[in-house]
Amino acid sequence: MGIGLGLAKAFLAQGAAVAVCGRSREALDTFSRTYPAALAIQADVTNAADRAAMLDQVAKRFGRLDVLVNNAGRFIERDFTTGSDPAVDLEQEVALNLTAPIQLTSEVLVRWPALAALVFVTSGFALVSPTRAPTYGAVKAGLHGFAEGLRRQLTPKGIHVLELLPTTTDTPGTAHETRKKMTTEEVAAVTLKALAQRQPLALPGPMKFLPTLLRIAPQAASRMVANI
Known part of the structure; x- marks a missing residue:
């Protein structure tokens, strides 16, 4: 539990009622011991029955949902030059991300049409696909496009759609990386500020410069980001 845990802690610190979900019972039990007021649900979001049961539990406990954070995801490196099949388990990657x-x-x-906000955690790789993980770039670009179009649909209804493009963040998934990382607390703070200000994008750390760089020096920015 990385950025999702950071966001959950930040919402709890603001006094919000929070529900989290995950596939690991052990991680959820640890979370519940630390934050007993929150609702921890074991669920696989790629499974329709699990999603329905999760939303039933949220409705039973809280009665409504105000903010949905879509955070589940997995980074998978795939090399299409090896001569072997790099698309193993591709369906699972696309399903999750x-x-x-x-x-x-x-x-x-459908359940809560008066929702206040939707948050989608994508990546800078949604704008520049990574050389070592082109399918990850593809699915994040797809989620970026969905968030962008959905924002235009929902704005007249007063539903805020926020896309978070985190920089390299200190999570279990990046433990092997040595470059500078932001903490999950820092990323969560930027996200909640953007949410409060109803901004379309939350751009932590160096990500704030990426959209501008892609406009004024697209080739240089693409080379820099794609090879991270």
């Missing part, structure tokens, strides 16, 4: 957030968003909007 792209299809499940879209399905969950649809199901939440």
Whole structure:
């Protein structure tokens, strides 16, 4: 539990009622011991029955949902030059990183059409696909496009759609990386500020410069980001 845990802690610190979900019972039990007021649900968001049961639990405990954070995802490196099949388990990657957030968003909007906000955690790789993980770039670009179009649909209804593009963040998934990282607390603070100000994008740390760099020096920015 990395950025998702950081966001949950930040919302709890603001006095919000919080529900989290995950596949690891051990991680959820640890979270519940530390934050007993929150609701911790074991669920696989790629499974329709699990999603329905999760939303049932949220409705039973809180009665409504105000903010949905789509954070589940996995970074998988794939090399299409090796001569072997690099697309092993591709369906699972697409399901977790792209299809499940879209399905969950649809199901939440059916239940709670007066939702206050939707948050999508994408990546700078949504704008510049990484050389070592082109399918990750593809699914994050897809989620970026979904968030952008959905924002235009929902703005007249007063529903805020925020996209978070985190920089390299200090999580279990980046423990092997030595470059500078932001803490999950720092990323969460930027996200909640953007949410409060109803901004379309939350751009922590150096990510704040990426959209501008892609406009004024697209080739240089693409080379720099794609090879991270």
